[in-house]
Amino acid sequence: MIRTDVGEGVAVVTLDDPNRRNALSVEMVDEIVAAFERLEADDTVGAVVVTGAPPAFCAGADLSHLGAGPEAGGLRSVYEGFLRVGRSPLPTIAAVNGPAVGAGVNLALVCDVRLAGRSARFDTRFLQLGLHPGGGHTWMMNRILGPQGAAATVVFGETVDGEQAERVGLAWRCIDDDRLIGEARAMAARAAAAPRALVRRVKQTLREAPSVRGAEEAVGLELEAQLWSMRQPEFAERMAARRKR
Numbered sequence: 001m002i003r004t005d006v007g008e009g010v011a012v013v014t015l016d017d018p019n020r021r022n023a024l025s026v027e028m029v030d031e032i033v034a035a036f037e038r039l040e041a042d043d044t045v046g047a048v049v050v051t052g053a054p055p056a057f058c059a060g061a062d063l064s065h066l067g068a069g070p071e072a073g074g075l076r077s078v079y080e081g082f083l084r085v086g087r088s089p090l091p092t093i094a095a096v097n098g099p100a101v102g103a104g105v106n107l108a109l110v111c112d113v114r115l116a117g118r119s120a121r122f123d124t125r126f127l128q129l130g131l132h133p134g135g136g137h138t139w140m141m142n143r144i145l146g147p148q149g150a151a152a153t154v155v156f157g158e159t160v161d162g163e164q165a166e167r168v169g170l171a172w173r174c175i176d177d178d179r180l181i182g183e184a185r186a187m188a189a190r191a192a193a194a195p196r197a198l199v200r201r202v203k204q205t206l207r208e209a210p211s212v213r214g215a216e217e218a219v220g221l222e223l224e225a226q227l228w229s230m231r232q233p234e235f236a237e238r239m240a241a242r243r244k245r
Contacts, residue, residue, distance in 0.1 A: 007185075009044060013051070015057075022104070046091070046194070056100075099120075099123060103135060
């Protein structure tokens, strides 16, 4: 259900259950978790691209195994499929190559960057299914699109295609479908080429930045990390290489 391809410091994790449009089953969630555990332990991997086997990115959560009486624990077990991606210290790019529905939107939102193919569709669809959004969906949509954009998509059922996703900030860029994975790999490779520990530290700083109160606190937050980076051997090596040019 999960394919992992590693090359040049970049891992491409592909949800591969096209007959079910890559829906997040408990089995697939377990494989996603295991894949990220392996990748984070692999010193050759510096960034991850997440995508789906055509024709979809991810059709959302498969709740059929929960039966008629879903419990919080069962829902959380499905959420773990995207929450584990969101917790990764590795830089992550969602290459949204088709419809992302419900929890499939969440999977895209937890990644650091989203690249959308022309065939991408972001469709929250929770209310249309008679289901309250879950997994942090409303918080993430508010944070990325603002209150109006969150209401338009979540409450009013607006579906966002790849080009519109770029316009409203839901995706960083919209790319022709046949170039999507190549562009995502190339972008991920730039992060993977930087010192791995440094990239992790920068990602952690970015996560903390929204809670910072004012410029002075921001300077303090970055100062400690910047001094740490200047003590690392990679910094000395790269400065020496620049001086030789």
